[in-house]
Every structure is written in structure tokens, then in C-alpha cells.
Amino acid sequence: MTTTVxxxxxTGQMRRRPVAGRKLVDRLVKVSSxxxxxxxxxxxxxxxxxVIKRGIVAxxxxxxxxxxxxxxxxxxGGGMANAIVGTLVITLCAALMAIPTGFLGxxxxxxxxxxxxxATMVRMVANVIMGVPSIVVGVFAFGIxxxxxxxxxxxAGSVALAFIMLPVMARTTEDILNLVPNELRESGLAMxxxxxxxxxxxxxxxxxxxxxxxxxxxxxxxAGETAPLLFTALSSPYWMTGLFGPGGFFGGPVANLTKTMxxxxxxxYSYWVQLAWGGALVIIVAVLGMNILVRLLFQRGKEW
Amino acid sequence: MSTQTEYLAGxxxxxxxxxxxxxxxxxLGDPIFRVIATICGxxxxxxxxxxxxxxxxxxxxxxxxxxxxxxxxVAWEPSQGQYGALAALVGTALSTIVAMVIAVPLALVIxxxxxxxxxxxxxxxxxxxxxxxxxxxxxxxxxxxxxxxVPWLQATVVPWLLNTPLGKVPGIKPGPSFAGGGLSVLxxxxxxxxxxxxxxxxxxxDVLRMxxxxxxxxxxxxxxxxxxxxxxxxxxxxxxxxxxxxxxxLGRALGETMAVAFIIGSVYNVLPHSLLDPGTxxxxxxxxxxxxxxxxxxxxxxxxxxxxxxxxxLAFQVLAQIWLRRVQRTTGGRA
Numbered sequence: 001m002t003t004t005v006x007x008x009x010x011t012g013q014m015r016r017r018p019v020a021g022r023k024l025v026d027r028l029v030k031v032s033s034x035x036x037x038x039x040x041x042x043x044x045x046x047x048x049x050x051v052i053k054r055g056i057v058a059x060x061x062x063x064x065x066x067x068x069x070x071x072x073x074x075x076x077g078g079g080m081a082n083a084i085v086g087t088l089v090i091t092l093c094a095a096l097m098a099i100p101t102g103f104l105g106x107x108x109x110x111x112x113x114x115x116x117x118x119a120t121m122v123r124m125v126a127n128v129i130m131g132v133p134s135i136v137v138g139v140f141a142f143g144i145x146x147x148x149x150x151x152x153x154x155x156a157g158s159v160a161l162a163f164i165m166l167p168v169m170a171r172t173t174e175d176i177l178n179l180v181p182n183e184l185r186e187s188g189l190a191m192x193x194x195x196x197x198x199x200x201x202x203x204x205x206x207x208x209x210x211x212x213x214x215x216x217x218x219x220x221x222x223a224g225e226t227a228p229l230l231f232t233a234l235s236s237p238y239w240m241t242g243l244f245g246p247g248g249f250f251g252g253p254v255a256n257l258t259k260t261m262x263x264x265x266x267x268x269y270s271y272w273v274q275l276a277w278g279g280a281l282v283i284i285v286a287v288l289g290m291n292i293l294v295r296l297l298f299q300r301g302k303e304w
Numbered sequence: 305m306s307t308q309t310e311y312l313a314g315x316x317x318x319x320x321x322x323x324x325x326x327x328x329x330x331x332l333g334d335p336i337f338r339v340i341a342t343i344c345g346x347x348x349x350x351x352x353x354x355x356x357x358x359x360x361x362x363x364x365x366x367x368x369x370x371x372x373x374x375x376x377x378v379a380w381e382p383s384q385g386q387y388g389a390l391a392a393l394v395g396t397a398l399s400t401i402v403a404m405v406i407a408v409p410l411a412l413v414i415x416x417x418x419x420x421x422x423x424x425x426x427x428x429x430x431x432x433x434x435x436x437x438x439x440x441x442x443x444x445x446x447x448x449x450x451x452x453x454v455p456w457l458q459a460t461v462v463p464w465l466l467n468t469p470l471g472k473v474p475g476i477k478p479g480p481s482f483a484g485g486g487l488s489v490l491x492x493x494x495x496x497x498x499x500x501x502x503x504x505x506x507x508x509x510d511v512l513r514m515x516x517x518x519x520x521x522x523x524x525x526x527x528x529x530x531x532x533x534x535x536x537x538x539x540x541x542x543x544x545x546x547x548x549x550x551x552x553x554l555g556r557a558l559g560e561t562m563a564v565a566f567i568i569g570s571v572y573n574v575l576p577h578s579l580l581d582p583g584t585x586x587x588x589x590x591x592x593x594x595x596x597x598x599x600x601x602x603x604x605x606x607x608x609x610x611x612x613x614x615x616x617x618l619a620f621q622v623l624a625q626i627w628l629r630r631v632q633r634t635t636g637g638r639a
Contacts, residue, residue, distance in 0.1 A: 026529035033413040108345035125349045133559020135587045139610035140355045143362040196337035224441025227561040231594045
């Protein structure tokens, strides 16, 4: 097509390109893209359907109130309650470490560092960390916490999850703060307010919908992670007993949903497999539910 | 907070308030805030160097004790002192290639559809659905892979495939470790493809959306069909962004653990001779054998695997950055 002009110069008229053939190709591409799109959507719908179908039979009162079964011959009773609690505690602790730090890191990138050398490097490093496989983060947390203290702990799992959340939170905060119009910043400063007050009280308030959405999505994302917990929080058939001591958050393995699902779905006992599917259903409902919830609540926040 | 109410509603005039602001504790607020924020920014950067340092230090016994044999020998048999990761490296490469071959065309076509062919409302709804599917944890893909995809492939697809002439083609013809074809590199690649599909689709869609309407309209005005505008205008305009999207998907596929650990068959000591053979990847090798590691060297060797995986993903990211720079230079600075 790009040669038409040259050819036109040679022959005195444009090269003819039959319309029928071009239209046929066009039609073929459109049809195949519809088929591909429906296929992709079908596969995803099928995935959710399978999880619901297999998980729903495991969901009952015991599932949310009883600890994981220790006896392989059990075919009823027992649940995932200790694992659900463990996942919530591990994720919450990770969020407490990563959200404030990541938020302030994002404030630094957007408000202070901007395009300076240091900020550019921080931004680049954050992007790199976001691409680090989560199992590598698990190995890192093993090396930095489990190995020195010589025992697994829920806290080590939290550190691994926090490590994953930190760059996500920082970059999201930066992106959202950058969307706040500069006039708002300037008018705040023109009122004589100090920088920190403008940042926290004006800019972050204007962007709070986006910030809450970002933080929630970051939490939900790591809540479903398995690989970083494999050799940090490990798993346990018992309830967590307080903070310290062999059954505590800092002192020993802590039951969690994803690692228990990994163990149970690889086990030969059908009841355990069923419980694992129950866990999968709980996670899918929680992840999709939170996603929909924040989208509905803070739709306006997405504009900024 | 009391100062704020003071100069908003207090008896003192605005000038006095400004004076008070410069005189009082407010002057300290800014530097403190700035320092705290900067420290938090630096924590992000330092954490990465901490990760690299910890991985190198903790894998040092294996780096010195096993050396280059890790990358050149096949078998991973810690009980016999063999720490060969070649089978895992080959498995990682094969499963990633299969995943990308399936996912990239599919994702591009879906992205094109969402941006160009459907009503914007439909595009938004389907786009949101795809974004949410990206949030589904990988262990769920692994479980569906193990309990649904593996039996289906093993019972239906693989026997049929082996009866066709394709079954004799090297790369598909079963190798020595063939185990029915359900738990195989191919299955891992297929499941990986659907794991990375939402990521590539979402990014490609955003990139294609940034193609200026005027440019496309110019194409239509010349009498181009939709496909011609897509191929010769939209895709060219967006190519660097799409390559970025592909690299994001590639990085995910390389390092994905849980989806693969369930379904690739976990054969650590034989190279997969075909896509239907079981194998392992670096990530799933770490995940499946870490709890069995007994000696210090075992653990160090597994941490070295983590280091290798980290370096591979890092290399691809650097590659992506260089590529993007080059494309930006040749196409005149468009992102």
C-alpha cells in the first residue's frame, strides 16, 4: 500500500486493489476476534462455575467455626476456621506494615522526589519489585526471618506479603496523587497552609476514593497469595494461640487458607479436597466481592 | 489542628496568622514530613537491594559448593548430592513459550474487539470483568487445572492427538517420562496462558485506547477497512505499549508458582522430550521440594534457584526497558 505512490508515478494510474478480497479479510478478522473473545470469556466463566459447583458443598456452619480436620478418616465436621483467621491476621499485619510505608513512599514520589534522580531510581526499583515472582519473595522472607530465628512464623509470612504490597501501594499512591489537579495544590499553599497539611488534608482528601481503592485492592491481592507463605507461615492444624510461643503469631507456623488449600487439594482424601474447594470459593467470593464493592463505592475516585 | 482553626476563625488577621505560622511549630512540620516521606520512598528502593543481598548470601554455600553444575546438569536429586536445574530451566522455558503462544494472539484479539468493534458500554463491562479475573489467585487456577483440565486432557485430548499424524511429530511424540499427558508441560502452558491472558488484555486495551481518533479516522477516510486500520495504524502506534504488555505477561508466566506446581507433573530428573511429557519449572521445584530440604546445602541450593529465577525475570525486565527506549527513539518519543 505504501508503494502506490511510486507505482502511480510509473504507470500513470493507481494500482487497483480489489475491494472484495479486502472486505473478506476484514470479515474473517472480525469473526475470529468475536470467537476468540467469547472463548476467553467462556473459559473464565467456566473457571468461576467450577469453583462454585465444587466449593458450595463444603460450605456450612462447621466450615466457618471448626478447625481443620487432623484425622484423615473424617468425612464430615471440621472446617477451615483456624485457617481463615490465620489468613486474616497475616494479611492484616502485612497491611499494617506496607500500607502506611507505601503510601508515604508514594507521597514522596509524587510530591517531593518527582523527576529527581533518587525518585526515578525508587520508581524503577518499585517497578522491578512488582515483577519479582512471589515465590522469590517467599525465599527472601525465609532467608531474612525464618533462617535467623530457626523457626517458621506467621510474622515471616506477613513480611513476605508486605514486601509484595509495598511497591504496589507506593506506585498506586503516586499515580493517584498525580491525577489531582495542580491548582488544588497551589491554592492550598497560597492560603498559607504548610506543605504537609496541603498534602494530607487537601490532596489526599481529594484523592481518597482512589487511595482507598488502591489500598483495598493491594490487600485483596496478597490475601490470595500462596507461594510467599509456603516456607514462612507454613501451615498448622491448630488455632493460633496468641502472639508468642510455639503456637503464636511470632513463634510458630500459623494456619492459613491458601497453604491449607494447597496441602488438602494434593491429599488423597476426598473430604480434604472438598474442604480445599470450599476455601477456593471463599477466596473467590472475597476477592471478587471486594473488587466490586470498592468499584461501586468509589467510582468517582477513579476519575482522579 | 488548632492552628488551622485559629487562622480561619480566630480574632487575629491573616497576616498575623501567617507570621504565627512561620514562627511556630508549623515550620518544623514540613521538614519532618518530607524526611519521613523520603525515608519511606527509600525503604522501597532499599528492600530490593536487601532482597538481592539476602538471596546471594544465603545461596553462597550452593554457589561455591555446586557451582556451574547447577546450570549444566539435569537431575535434581539432593539425597545423592545432585543439584542440577537444567530440567527445571527447560520446563520453565517450554511452559512459558506455550503460554505466550496461546495468550498473546488471544489477548490482542480480545483487546482489539473491546476497543474497536463493540459498543463502549459492552467494552467497559467486559473490560471490568477481565480486570477482576486478573485478581483471581493463582492457586485457584492450579486447582481447576488439576481437577478439571488434567483429567480432560488425559482422557480425551491426548489420546486423540496421539492418533493423528501430529502424534509422531518430535516435540509432541511422547518421551521416556510420558505419563498419560495430563500432567505435562503442555497442560501447565495452557493454564498459564489463561492466567496471564487478563494482564496482557488489560494493558493492550489501555494502549490501543490511546491511539488518537483522528489518526484512525484518517485511515478510514482513505478507504481502509477496519482490519487495515487496526493493523497499519492502531497496532503500529501502540506497538511499544503492546510489547510492554507482553513482557508483563511473560514475567508472570516465568515466575508463576502455584498454578504450575499442581499440574506440571513434578519430574525433576528427566528433561521433557515433548510437550506431553511431565516436567518441572524453577518456581514449582522450589515450592514442591522446600519442605523436604534437610541439609544446609539443600536449602542453599533451593535459595540459589530463587536467585536464578530472580535474575531471569530481572533480565527480561531490563530487556523490555531497552526495547521500549529503542522503539520510542525510532517512532519519535511516543510511549
